[in-house]
Amino acid sequence: MASLTGLLAGLLTETRVRTLGLVAPFDDAVLRRQHDPLMSPLVWDLAHVANYEDQWLVRALGAAPTPPGPALDGLYDAFAQPRAVREQLPLLSPAEARAYGAAVRARSLDLLGTADLAPDNPDPLLAHGYVHHMVVQHEQQHDETLLAAIQLLPVEEGHRFGAVSPPPAGTVTSQEVRVPAGRALMGSEHPWSYDNERPAHVVELGAYWIDTTPVTNADFSLFIEEGGYDDARLWDPAGWAWRQEAGLVAPQFWKRAGEVWLRARFGQVEEVPALEPVQHVCWYEADAFARWAGKRLPTEAEWERAARWDPLTGEAHTWPWGELAPTTGHANLGQGLLRPAPVGAYPLGVSPVGCHQMIGDVWEWTASDFRPYPGFVAFPYDEYSAVFHGDRYKVLRGGSWATHPSACRTTFRNWDLPIRRQIFAGFRCARDDR
Numbered sequence: 522m523a524s525l526t527g528l529l530a531g532l533l534t535e536t537r538v539r540t541l542g543l544v545a546p547f548d549d550a551v552l553r554r555q556h557d558p559l560m561s562p563l564v565w566d567l568a569h570v571a572n573y574e575d576q577w578l579v580r581a582l583g584a585a586p587t588p589p590g591p592a593l594d595g596l597y598d599a600f601a602q603p604r605a606v607r608e609q610l611p612l613l614s615p616a617e618a619r620a621y622g623a624a625v626r627a628r629s630l631d632l633l634g635t636a637d638l639a640p641d642n643p644d645p646l647l648a649h650g651y652v653h654h655m656v657v658q659h660e661q662q663h664d665e666t667l668l669a670a671i672q673l674l675p676v677e678e679g680h681r682f683g684a685v686s687p688p689p690a691g692t693v694t695s696q697e698v699r700v701p702a703g704r705a706l707m708g709s710e711h712p713w714s715y716d717n718e719r720p721a722h723v724v725e726l727g728a729y730w731i732d733t734t735p736v737t738n739a740d741f742s743l744f745i746e747e748g749g750y751d752d753a754r755l756w757d758p759a760g761w762a763w764r765q766e767a768g769l770v771a772p773q774f775w776k777r778a779g780e781v782w783l784r785a786r787f788g789q790v791e792e793v794p795a796l797e798p799v800q801h802v803c804w805y806e807a808d809a810f811a812r813w814a815g816k817r818l819p820t821e822a823e824w825e826r827a828a829r830w831d832p833l834t835g836e837a838h839t840w841p842w843g844e845l846a847p848t849t850g851h852a853n854l855g856q857g858l859l860r861p862a863p864v865g866a867y868p869l870g871v872s873p874v875g876c877h878q879m880i881g882d883v884w885e886w887t888a889s890d891f892r893p894y895p896g897f898v899a900f901p902y903d904e905y906s907a908v909f910h911g912d913r914y915k916v917l918r919g920g921s922w923a924t925h926p927s928a929c930r931t932t933f934r935n936w937d938l939p940i941r942r943q944i945f946a947g948f949r950c951a952r953d954d955r
């Protein structure tokens with residue numbers, strides 16, 4: 522199992538470099554401050570990922586807690602401490618949080634070096650390195666959360682991280698693709714998949730049409746210009762109430778300047794690029810847009826079938842393009858661009874039915890509530906998924922430009938409240954085949 526051990530150690534190390542790089546530009550005062558009630562102070566995330574790692578890669582594997590020990594568990598428990606109050610807690614300082622993270626990491630890597638990750642290990646945490654990948658994904662997901670918090674900083678405090686330029690927009694030959702009726706595989710049995718992706722199962726779907734690309738900023742501007750935010754008939758009643766209460770008139774971070782829309786993005790203000798997928802819209806805005814367009818949001822089963830089902834073989838691929846792990850030529854993942862790429866920019870990443878950018882760029886809101894799959898079993902703890910099941914949360918699919926490739930899959934289910942806009946989320950539309 523040497524190569525699996527090496528792979529996991531490499532992912533842990535690479536991810537920590539990213540985490541530390543994200544907080545490096547900010548002084549202690551910014552790191553400790555709660556600058557938005559929706560997000561934690563950055564320093565909370567820093568110690569939280571370390572505490573989670575201590576619980577799962579140190580203590581769960583039989584070693585003693587890393588000092589200062591379990592006294593930290595309560596402070597960094599995401600359930601016990603709502604985000605809005607985290608600034609008031611006696612948190613570790615940024616220097617203490619970094620030192621704690623390094624101490625935990627040294628011990629977890631030591632333990633990983635001798636752990637038996639064989640598939641037949643009866644301990645389900647260790648078999649296939651499940652718990653190690655779970656902890657890596659957890660930190661990768663927090664890296665995305667850190668960026669969402671950094672995006673909320675006032676423009677003058679925001680940081681212009683270095684980023685590469687996106688590839689150019691490509692040719693998209695049709696606006697929609699038709700997906701025929703049939704049986705579709707949903708979910709995953711991959712050893713690293715989360716409990717909420719399991720078990721893989723078959724669903725029966727009618728024929729439907731789905732947009733070839735995510736909805737662009739140009740598309741969304743038209744919705745605004747044609748009065749989409751002022752027409753109650755387009756909105757879900759709860760969404761209309763929220764639109765009134767929150768004063769929604771455009772995606773978050775957009776501002777009108779004469780004839781054009783500007784957006785704030787990581788310490789800079791720039792013109793909204795017409796051909797990028799729209800982001801920072803909530804589910805209610807996506808739902809209203811879809812109704813305005815004479816369409817609806819896809820269910821998550823429809824989304825997954827359009828992303829991975831191959832009509833030639835009848836099989837479902839791991840990725841839209843097949844079985845190869847993602848590269849920068851396939852999808853916009855991993856925080857390299859710090860923005861969505863224009864539509865059509867990844868011809869190598871197109872799914873067998875012809876959908877572009879199902880993976881990366883923006884999380885895509887679906888019509889579906891976050892519910893368990895038939896036969897769901899919580900693993901390894903209820904608070905990962907089970908406590909969120911029901912009709913409060915909507916499912917998002919596909920990952921964003923801020924999602925690490927190792928934390929992204931066609932079967933991965935993200936969820937959030939329908940009012941949330943600070944995440945890197947957009948959408949595409951669908952409609953029945955009539």
Ligand SMILES: [Fe+2]
Nearest residue numbers: 569599659663
């Ligand atoms: Fe967490």
